[in-house]
Amino acid sequence: MEKLIDALITHGYYVWDDFLDPKSVAQLREAIPSQWKQARIGRNEDLVKATKIRSDKIQWIKRDKEVAVDHYLDLMEEIRLSVNRYLYLGLFEYEAHFAKYEPGDFYQKHLDSFQGQENRKLTTVFYMNEHWSEGDGGELLVYDLDDQLLEKVPPVSGRLVVFLSEMFPHEVLTSHINRYSIAGWFRINGVRDNLLDISK
Numbered sequence: 010m011e012k013l014i015d016a017l018i019t020h021g022y023y024v025w026d027d028f029l030d031p032k033s034v035a036q037l038r039e040a041i042p043s044q045w046k047q048a049r050i051g052r053n054e055d056l057v058k059a060t061k062i063r064s065d066k067i068q069w070i071k072r073d074k075e076v077a078v079d080h081y082l083d084l085m086e087e088i089r090l091s092v093n094r095y096l097y098l099g100l101f102e103y104e105a106h107f108a109k110y111e112p113g114d115f116y117q118k119h120l121d122s123f124q125g126q127e128n129r130k131l132t133t134v135f136y137m138n139e140h141w142s143e144g145d146g147g148e149l150l151v152y153d154l155d156d157q158l159l160e161k162v163p164p165v166s167g168r169l170v171v172f173l174s175e176m177f178p179h180e181v182l183t184s185h186i187n188r189y190s191i192a193g194w195f196r197i198n199g200v201r202d203n204l205l206d207i208s209k
């Protein structure tokens with residue numbers, strides 16, 4: 010956890026290898042859903058348009074269904090508390106989905122949060138691809154706000170990537186295998202949005 014906090018303070022992102030041991034990853038993999046929905050981008054956007062930007066399928070995560078998933082959410086809660094203690098981000102809640110990229114699927118370069126529009130502050134992506142090897146594709150490319158490539162991250166099993174949502178444009182290269190991950194976001198409390206609603 011110390012390394013994560015240090016890296017977030019210094020660089021704004023961290024690649025945490027072996028975040029989970031192989032047995033825990035295997036248990037989490039057991040909880041991978043069999044039902045999927047085509048991923049969307051905003052709330053009301055056209056699905057055809059969306060699939061040109063991202064072609065993965067997702068399933069939102071709920072608590073109290075699978076022990077392994079609850080354990081994962083508990084770990085995210087530990088991260089939330091530590092980050093709040095040392096970075097004062099005021100992270101309030103966590104939302105996450107399983108994602109499946111089938112061969113040919115990708116996600117073009119994007120930011121997870123847009124100023125004034127969203128309240129996602131910190132992104133997590135956890136990978137569950139046991140036999141990933143060079144040539145399987147699906148790497149995560151992380152850029153800075155000047156579009157300089159910072160990292161090419163293979164989606165190997167047990168690895169957790171954490172980054173400030175507003176600071177790092179990123180993309181998922183075309184996968185050539187079935188690529189499984191859990192993407193999640195810590196949000197701040199949407200107090201401002203609520204106030205705006207009241208004033209309408």
Ligand code: OGA
Nearest residue numbers: 121134149179181190192
């Ligand atoms: C996302 C995302 C990255 C990945 O779902 O917003 O950028 O490596 N995922 O799966």
Ligand code: MN
Nearest residue numbers: 119120121179
């Ligand atoms: Mn993203």
